[in-house]
Structures are given as C-alpha cells and as structure tokens.
Amino acid sequence: MDYQYKNLQSLVAEFRNRGKASKGFNHLIPLIANQEIDKLDYLLRYHDPISVYKEELIKRFEIDTLIEFYNLLLIAALTGYIPNDFTPELRNEIVTILNHKSVKTYYEVNYPDLIISCTSCYVANKKWFEPQDSPKIQLLFNQFASLNRAIKNDEDIERFLGMLDFVLYGENGLNQLKATLLSVEKTREILNNSPESNISMGIRGFIKYAGFMGQLRELMQSAEGHLLIQSGMWLFHGYYLNRLNIQMKSFFDEVFENIKKSLIDTRYDVLKDQQLNINTEEAYMDKEVIEHLNASLNDARDDAEYILNIKWAKPFEDYFFNTK
Amino acid sequence: MNYHTTTIEIKQGLNTQGFFSFKTPETVIIFIHGFAGKSIITWNNFPQFILPDKDFSKSDLIFYGYDTFGGQAGDHASELYDFLNLMEKPLGNGILPSQQNLPERAYKKIVLVAHSLGAILARQAQILAFDGGSNWLKKSSLILFAPAHNGAQILPLMMEALPGLWSLLGLFIKYRYPILRDLDSEDDGIWKSIKDRTEQLQEIPEGEPTKAKLVVFAKGDKVVRNIPYLKDLPPKVIDGQTHMSVCKPKENFYMPVELLKKLL
Numbered sequence: 001m002d003y004q005y006k007n008l009q010s011l012v013a014e015f016r017n018r019g020k021a022s023k024g025f026n027h028l029i030p031l032i033a034n035q036e037i038d039k040l041d042y043l044l045r046y047h048d049p050i051s052v053y054k055e056e057l058i059k060r061f062e063i064d065t066l067i068e069f070y071n072l073l074l075i076a077a078l079t080g081y082i083p084n085d086f087t088p089e090l091r092n093e094i095v096t097i098l099n100h101k102s103v104k105t106y107y108e109v110n111y112p113d114l115i116i117s118c119t120s121c122y123v124a125n126k127k128w129f130e131p132q133d134s135p136k137i138q139l140l141f142n143q144f145a146s147l148n149r150a151i152k153n154d155e156d157i158e159r160f161l162g163m164l165d166f167v168l169y170g171e172n173g174l175n176q177l178k179a180t181l182l183s184v185e186k187t188r189e190i191l192n193n194s195p196e197s198n199i200s201m202g203i204r205g206f207i208k209y210a211g212f213m214g215q216l217r218e219l220m221q222s223a224e225g226h227l228l229i230q231s232g233m234w235l236f237h238g239y240y241l242n243r244l245n246i247q248m249k250s251f252f253d254e255v256f257e258n259i260k261k262s263l264i265d266t267r268y269d270v271l272k273d274q275q276l277n278i279n280t281e282e283a284y285m286d287k288e289v290i291e292h293l294n295a296s297l298n299d300a301r302d303d304a305e306y307i308l309n310i311k312w313a314k315p316f317e318d319y320f321f322n323t324k
Numbered sequence: 325m326n327y328h329t330t331t332i333e334i335k336q337g338l339n340t341q342g343f344f345s346f347k348t349p350e351t352v353i354i355f356i357h358g359f360a361g362k363s364i365i366t367w368n369n370f371p372q373f374i375l376p377d378k379d380f381s382k383s384d385l386i387f388y389g390y391d392t393f394g395g396q397a398g399d400h401a402s403e404l405y406d407f408l409n410l411m412e413k414p415l416g417n418g419i420l421p422s423q424q425n426l427p428e429r430a431y432k433k434i435v436l437v438a439h440s441l442g443a444i445l446a447r448q449a450q451i452l453a454f455d456g457g458s459n460w461l462k463k464s465s466l467i468l469f470a471p472a473h474n475g476a477q478i479l480p481l482m483m484e485a486l487p488g489l490w491s492l493l494g495l496f497i498k499y500r501y502p503i504l505r506d507l508d509s510e511d512d513g514i515w516k517s518i519k520d521r522t523e524q525l526q527e528i529p530e531g532e533p534t535k536a537k538l539v540v541f542a543k544g545d546k547v548v549r550n551i552p553y554l555k556d557l558p559p560k561v562i563d564g565q566t567h568m569s570v571c572k573p574k575e576n577f578y579m580p581v582e583l584l585k586k587l588l
Contacts, residue, residue, distance in 0.1 A: 014332055018333075142330065
C-alpha cells in the first residue's frame with residue numbers, strides 16, 4: 001500500500017539517514033567492502049581482555065544505533081506500519097551488514113541480542129508477517145517509537161544503561177551503582193546533596209528506567225491478543241532487560257525499600273531544619289504521601305515482575321527459529 | 325491511513341517530537357506539557373487519536389518538551405518563545421529535516437494546547453511575542469487543560485504529576501527546584517505578573533489571541549484553582565477526571581479530541 005511506503009521513507013529519513021545511524025553505516029561499509037576483517041573483528045571485539053574506550057566506544061554506539069534501526073523496521077513491519085518487504089536496497093543493506101561474519105559474532109557471541117538474529121533471519125529468509133490491518137495496532141508503532149526516543153534522549157537513563165552494559169565512567173560502573181543503591185545512607189546522600197556525578201545519574205537513571213518498564217508494560221498490554229507484537233516490542237529492549245534480570249532483579253525489593261527510606265529521611269531532615277520536634281515516621285510524613293509512596297513502590301514491583309520475564313521472548317523465538 | 329511522518333526528533337526543548345503532515349498544512353498544533361510532564365507521555369493517547377483522523381490531516385503536530393527540574397518557568401517560557409519564532413519556517417530553520425522531502429510551511433493558524441504549568445509558559449510566550457513583535461502572535465490561539473495560570477498546590481501536584489517511581493524523585497526535589505515556587509498559589513510566583521500583563525494586553529486588539537478559546541477544568545481538581553481567567557471564554561468542566569487525566573483521551577473519554585477538533 002502506498003501509505004506504507006511513505007511511512008517507510010519517512011522512517012528511513014529520520015532514523016537511518018540522520019545522526020548516529022548514518023555514521024554507523026559509514027564505519028561499517030568501508031571495512032566490509034575492503035574485506036578488512038581483522039579491523040572489523042577488533043572494533044567489534046568483546047571488551048575483555050582488551051577494553052573499549054573513547055573513539056572506539058563512540059563508533060560502536062553508532063553501529064549499535066544503525067543495527068537498532070534495522071530492528072525498528074522489524075517492529076514497524078510487524079505492526080503493519082511499513083510493507084513487509086521494505087525496499088530491495090534496504091534488504092540488501094541489511095543482509096550485507098547483519099550477515100557479515102564479524103557483525104554476526106558481535107551480536108550472537110560477544111553481546112548476544114536475539115532480536116538482531118530475528119531481523120537478520122526475517123530479511124534473509126523473507127519470513128514476512130501476516131498482514132496487519134487493524135489501525136489500532138498500526139498506530140501502536142508510533143507510540144513505540146516515541147517511547148524509545150524518550151529513553152534515548154534521557155542522559156540519566158543512558159548512563160544507567162551504559163553501566164548495565166559493562167561501561168565504566170571514570171571508576172564507576174555497575175558494581176559501584178549497586179553498592180550505593182543497597183545503602184540507604186549513600187542513596188540519600190547522593191540524591192540530596194552530592195554534586196552531579198556518574199553515580200547520581202546512574203541512580204536517577206535506574207529509577208527512571210523502572211518508570212519506563214511501566215510504560216512498556218502499558219504499551220504491551222495495548223497489544224493484548226497479539227503475542228508476536230508483544231514479544232517483538234519486548235525483545236527490542238531485550239538486551240537491557242536481560243541484563244537487568246541477571247544483574248539486579250534479585251535485590252529490586254531491597255533497592256526500592258532503600259529509596260523509600262532515603263526519602264523519608266530526607267523529609268525528616270527538611271523538617272528538622274525547620275526546627276520541628278518530630279519523632280515518628282507517621283508524624284513527619286503526611287499520611288497521604290506515605291500511601292502514595294507505598295502505592296508507587298507496589299506498582300514498580302508489579303511492572304518489574306511483568307516485564308522482567310523471559311517468557312516474552314518465546315513467541316518471536318518460535319516464529320523465527322522453531323517453525324516446523 | 326496515515327497522514328503524517330513518523331516521529332521526528334526536534335532539537336529544541338527536551339525530547340520534543342513532531343509529526344509533519346504529508347499534505348500542505350494550514351495549521352500547526354503545539355502541545356506543551358505541565359510540571360514533570362513529558363513531551364508525548366503527558367498527552368497519552370492524543371497522537372493515537374489524531375494521527376489517523378482526517379480532520380487533522382492538514383495539521384502539523386508538535387509535542388514540545390522541556391526539563392521542568394532544570395530552570396525556572398520564565399526560562400522555559402523564553403525558550404518556548406524562541407522555538408515558536410523558529411516554527412514560522414520549520415524547514416528553513418532546521419526543525420523539519422530536509423531528508424523528509426516535504427515543502428516549507430506557511431501556517432495560517434498556530435494552536436497552543438497547554439496543560440497545567442504549560443499554560444503559564446504559553447501565556448508568557450505570547451507576551452514575549454507581543455513585546456518582540458513576532459508575527460505568529462496574531463495567528464495563535466490558546467487551548468488550556470487544567471491550567472495553572474492561577475497558581476497550583478504543590479504537594480498534590482507532585483503526587484499526581486509524577487507517576488510511579490518518578491514521584492519519588494519528585495519528592496526528593498520538592499524543596500530544591502525553583503520552578504515549584506513559580507507555581508505555588510501561596511507564593512508570589514511568575515503567574516501573577518503574567519496575569520497582570522495579560523490583563524493589559526486583553527484591552528487592545530493585538531492582545532485578542534491571549535483570550536483562551538477553550539479552557540477545560542477537571543471537576544474538583546486538587547492541584548489548580550478552577551477560577552475563570554480574565555477574558556478567556558467560559559471554562560468547560562469535566563466530571564470524573566483528575567488534574568492529570570483531563571488532557572488524556574482514551575477509548576471511553578474522547579472529549580479532549582472532540583473539543584480540539586471543534587476549534588480547528
């Protein structure tokens with residue numbers, strides 16, 4: 001349909017031909033065309049034993065953005081926003097890049113991310129989706145793209161996800177972030193008083209990302225009855241959701257409680273500054289605020305429980321790799 | 325059917341996003357969120373309802389964002405004013421990317437749709453446009469949902485405006501961010517000076533666009549004072565909605581879209 005091609009053109013213009021994705025393309029294509037396999041393997045290596053820093057890291061982020069654009073096309077096709085077969089040029093580009101041995105090792109071995117394998121399989125094997133004619137579902141794509149943009153444009157979330165993805169900012173990484181979140185005193189100090197730091201950004205990023213999980217859940221619930229769409233939307237963020245599941249889920253409850261306690265202590269400090277003689281939690285937090293806090297924490301726990309569940313990957317996995 | 329581009333990233337503001345019409349648009353509708361809001365999330369399903377609607381096919385839709393935790397209301401209003409000046413020629417000014425292959429716009433109408441604190445920003449931007457002689461002022465009109473132009477109650481705002489864990493962050497910063505003092509109905513915030521200037525403007529023909537064409541109150545709103553504002557048209561009161569939900573259309577609450585549509 002004509003409007004689907006218009007949507008595709010618009011998507012390519014916005015997400016492929018502007019900014020980081022086009023830079024990612026410019027890094028990859030000369031190396032692939034000139035068969036500079038060693039250079040490409042080195043650029044896309046696992047970060048241990050040889051760490052990845054500065055310019056190399058930026059190049060890799062740009063390549064990641066390009067690959068993410070291909071994944072976005074997959075979700076757009078799934079929701080019927082664009083045609084299943086894209087354009088021949090785009091299909092050719094995707095196959096050239098995603099089927100390249102070095103790139104494949106990057107997303108299958110070094111940093112496994114299932115959705116990229118699905119995107120590659122989709123294009124290479126023409127695993128087109130059933131036509132999606134529900135306008136409601138087609139419109140979900142815009143919501144999905146806007147939500148992604150919101151988290152991409154948030155520096156706190158970016159810092160938190162970086163830490164989750166092994167990046168060290170100065171001497172601060174995921175271990176330091178976890179240690180801070182597990183201490184009421186440190187959390188309070190950082191959220192209240194300390195100057196802007198990687199850890200304070202990481203903590204705020206964690207809280208915001210917990211909020212994002214609630215929004216993703218809402219979006220997935222709007223696609224109720226469309227398991228493949230729910231699975232695709234989840235897998236698009238699957239890399240970080242899996243990392244979160246492995247690295248942090250087990251102490252979520254403790255972290256949430258610590259944030260609450262830090263907040264109560266903060267309120268206490270504020271009132272103490274005002275020289276009010278107050279001794280109990282109930283007295284120095286408004287009852288309404290306490291209720292609100294508890295409800296917020298319960299919602300966050302529910303959202304985490306719903307989202308941090310690898311069952312969401314299954315429909316996509318079955319569709320692409322377990323079809324009889 | 326889809327009449328608009330995909331979501332376009334706009335550098336001005338914070339996470340500002342635009343959906344530009346494939347047709348020749350006559351109108352641009354600019355949504356401005358409130359305290360702790362987000363460019364698109366504040367408006368929830370608005371894009372979902374209006375993007376496929378033929379009545380909006382000749383309108384560009386901009387969801388303007390700003391960081392309410394950084395800066396004062398006056399700062400954000402000035403930045404919004406700068407942005408609105410650029411919107412007179414979005415292609416030429418790099419807001420509509422040339423890669424989209426769409427022609428330059430010549431809007432006949434600029435509709436500012438604002439929620440809560442966003443109303444203060446929109447009103448102040450109009451005042452600045454008057455002072456700066458901006459051409460767009462005469463083409464502009466105001467549509468306000470639960471406007472905070474009479475000030476706001478801070479604690480309820482904090483709890484309603486910040487969903488889920490966000491509210492925890494909000495409570496942490498309650499005493500640290502000047503924008504909240506701008507809003508406080510008990511305090512001498514920016515809203516009072518805006519009201520004085522708007523009152524003067526409304527006495528002259530050039531100030532006509534400062535009279536809001538539509539004001540929507542949530543019945544029993546716990547955050548803002550539902551008092552008619554100067555020479556705005558009489559407010560529309562909606563039952564069963566809150567300060568935050570009154571601007572969010574959903575399947576059984578289509579009224580915000582209907583009201584907006586009537587004014588196009």
